[in-house]
Amino acid sequence: xxxxxxxxxxxxxxxxxxxxxxxxxxxxxxxxxxxxxxxxxxxxxxxxxxxxxxxxxxxxxxxxxxxxxxxxxxxxxxxxxxxxxxxxxxxxxxxxxxxxxxxxxxxxxxxxxxxxx
Amino acid sequence: xxxxxxxxxxxxxxxxxxxxxxxxxxxxxxxxxxxxxxxxxxxxxxxxxxxxxxxxxxxxxxxxxxxxxxxxxxxxxxxxxxxxxxxxxxxxxxxxxxxxxxxxxxxxxxxxxx
Numbered sequence: 001x002x003x004x005x006x007x008x009x010x011x012x013x014x015x016x017x018x019x020x021x022x023x024x025x026x027x028x029x030x031x032x033x034x035x036x037x038x039x040x041x042x043x044x045x046x047x048x049x050x051x052x053x054x055x056x057x058x059x060x061x062x063x064x065x066x067x068x069x070x071x072x073x074x075x076x077x078x079x080x081x082x083x084x085x086x087x088x089x090x091x092x093x094x095x096x097x098x099x100x101x102x103x104x105x106x107x108x109x110x111x112x113x114x115x116x117x
Numbered sequence: 118x119x120x121x122x123x124x125x126x127x128x129x130x131x132x133x134x135x136x137x138x139x140x141x142x143x144x145x146x147x148x149x150x151x152x153x154x155x156x157x158x159x160x161x162x163x164x165x166x167x168x169x170x171x172x173x174x175x176x177x178x179x180x181x182x183x184x185x186x187x188x189x190x191x192x193x194x195x196x197x198x199x200x201x202x203x204x205x206x207x208x209x210x211x212x213x214x215x216x217x218x219x220x221x222x223x224x225x226x227x228x229x230x231x
Binding site for chain 2: 033035037043044052091108
């Protein structure tokens with residue numbers, strides 16, 4: 001079974017600075033997708049960014065980018081120019097390319113990010 | 118706008134009482150899911166449904182029940198058999214076969230036993 005690990009339960013960053021959240025995963029599959037979700041105090045889960053395992057190019061979405069290292073099974077999230085609204089719980093997640101019905105979506109335990117003014 | 122609506126936002130349950138959490142989506146997604154979230158933990162899958170009138174147990178189904186009579190609706194009942202129901206419950210949906218698609222989540226229901 002696949003597992004997702006987030007080794008940083010909590011992190012903090014100064015406003016306008018850059019922070020990187022770590023995620024590692026374990027799988028024997030070669031084809032899969034990785035996701036970062038944000039859960040702000042409202043508790044609504046919001047998709048931040050996704051990465052296809054077959055793509056070498058790292059995904060970017062505005063101030064959010066990932067560092068995907070397939071061989072190392074590492075998928076870190078970099079937030080540039082941090083804003084107060086970035087304060088949230090961040091979850092890393094894995095989905096097999098063969099998981100047609102989504103029942104094997106695997107989430108990490110989360111990293112709580114604080115943004116200091 | 119398409120999305121998932123969960124209600125109520127807050128729910129209080131007395132000991133020995135069954136309660137039902139509502140989840141409705143207008144995204145035309147086939148698959149729907151219920152997750153439980155406890156403090157300091159990730160999401161744990163309770164039940165999922167791939168199609169109307171069919172559903173499967175997830176990792177922590179004991180003490181919960183679901184139904185899927187309509188594509189749009191996937192209510193979750195927390196029964197009196199659930200020993201520790203106080204938690205945050207998230208409903209999600211996904212189109213079948215689109216494995217590059219993450220979930221779309223509702224805004225959640227906070228259930229507290231009083």
